[in-house]
Amino acid sequence: MIFCEGFMPILPKEVKTVIAALQNAGYSPYLVGGCVREMLRGKEPSDYDMTSDAPPQEVLRIFGESAHPTGLPHGTVTVVSGGLPIELTTMRRDGAYRDNRHPDSVTFGTSIEEDLARRDFTVNAIALAPTGALIDPFGGQEDLKAGVLRCVGEAARRFEEDALRILRLVRFCSVLGFSAEEKSARAAHEKSALLSNVAHERVYAEMNKLLLGENVGAALLAFPDILGVPIPEILPCVGFDQRNPHHCFDVWEHTARAVAAVPPTRELRWTMLFHDLGKPQCMTLDAQLIGHFYGHTARSAQLAEEIMARLHFEKTLRDGVRARLACFDDLFPPERTAIHREMAKRGREVTADLLLTKYADNAAKTPDGPSLARQPWQEAQAVFDALVAENACCSVRELALGGEALAALGYRGREIGAVLARLLDEVAAEKLENTREALERRAQRLWRSGFARHTIKNKKH
Incomplete structure (x- = not known):
């Protein structure tokens, strides 16, 4: 038992109130799990879990309306203290796990050491008592210092109990930058098929955390077989030789490097994970046996749609990834008018991410890719930043002339939309000033030329 009294004063008052x-x-409460691990790493925990010898019904009685029975059969009650939710689980010993997720039975009233024995990894099997004492029966602190993920007890059994732990191992490698201990890694690979029993919603939640990790590239390269259980579309990419002078990595290594090369946002990381999934299906070889991948971007987008539907992406993220994949192949030089027109076509946010995905895609082609891709990206980024700083017009809504003014000139219905789109394109091409006077004069000339009427008529045919 080790004492770390310095942790107790820095705990949030809401946690101290529950203790x-x-x-x-x-009763005897303990902080457990990720919050203890993060405090030992010198990080501020994002949430707090506790255990105690108080039976669940007692927890409900003690905290009254602040207590919510979120997992009563397994002894879990969520206590909301000052607006902070704290998950409080009664110390327990678990029975068999026939569904690879929940124990068939639990026994309350065990010791803190027995409770820690049922947890996934040693770094998460450390308890902190109110006295400042650390209870660490499985050497979690040593593994924490060494940056090692080791299962508590028999690794295969831990993964059979809850198959999501297999994906959690990969997530912690990505987020914490830890390496998996040899026996734990081997068991994760051997038991990876069990992930097919895990609900898609749980996989999706874990993948969102995994992809945002600082060490995501290494994690993707180390565990493609595990990731390929819930997302089998990635498996054909693993080891797939692109046979192209512009790529020295196989499709999966290129993908892993590209994911790691974009900032850690969900839209960007999922986009880069998906962007080349269609390559193995689209490869052709020319007379010189050089590989080409015509149509792979569209096929990758189709596969992405299937994955996002299967994992139940929320609409906002699905739409964001879809928009970024849709413009992935847009080509333009790092010049003002070209980038301004792209911003008008795709919007500021998507264009900003497009610059990042293009950099990542090029940076992930060769070992010296990052240095080769940096200069053109910096040039394009400087132009983009200047346009944003100028508040350059990038949408119909930002035009100094609106639909009512066009209606006053005689335009009707869909003609108004066609003319506004034309005006925006000319403003973005910097052929036309975004002032009411200039736009009105141009609209009058378009009216006299019959532009809108001819445009609508041609679209009908």
Whole structure:
């Protein structure tokens, strides 16, 4: 038992309130899991989990309306203290896990050491008592210092109990930058098929965290077989030789490097994970046996749609990824008018991400890719930043002339939309000033030329 009294004063008052209430009722609370791990790493925890010897019904009685029975059969009650939700689970010993997720039975009233024995990894099997004492029966602190992920007890059994732990291993490698201990890694690979029993929603939640990790590239390269259980579309990419002078990596290594090369946002990381999935299906060889991948971007987008539907992406993220894949092949020089027109076509946010995905895609082609891709990206980024700083017109809504003014000139219905789109294109091409006077004069000339009427008529035919 090691004492770390320095942790206790820095705990949020909401956590201290829960600890005090349990102690006043005669129970022994402990902080457990990720919050203890993060404090030992010198990080501020994002949430707090606790365990105690108080039975679930007692927890409900002690905290009254602040207590919510979120997992009562397994002893879990969520206590909301000052607006902070704290998951409080009664110390327990688990029975068999026949569904690879939940224990068939639980036994309450065990010791803190027994409770820690049922947890996934040693770095998560450390408890912090209110006295500042650390209970660490499985050497979690040593593994934490060494940056090692090791299963508590028998690795295969831990993964059979809850198959999501296999994906959690990959996630912690990505987020914490830890390496998987040899036996734990081997068991994760051997038991990876069990992930097919895990609900898609749980996989999706874990993948969102995994992809945002600082060490995501290494994690993707180390565990493609595991990731390929919930997302089998990635498996044909693993080891697939592109046979192209512009690419020295196989499709999967290129993908992993590209994912790691974009900033950690969900839209960007998922986009780069998906962007080349269609390559193995689209490859052709020319007379010189050089590989080409005509149509692979469209096929990758189709596969992405299937994955996003299967994993139940929320609409906002699905639409964001879809928009970024749709413009992935847009080509333009790092010049003002070209980038301004792209911003008008795709919007500021999507264009900003397009510059990042183009850099990542080029940076991931060769070992010296990052240095080769940096200069053209910086040039394009400087132009983009200047246009943003100028508040350059990038949408119909930002035009100094609106639909009512066009209607006053005689335009009707769809003609108004056609003319506004034309005006925006000319403003973005910097052939036309975005002032009411200039736009009105141009609209009058378009009216006299019959532009809108001819445009609508041609679209009908």
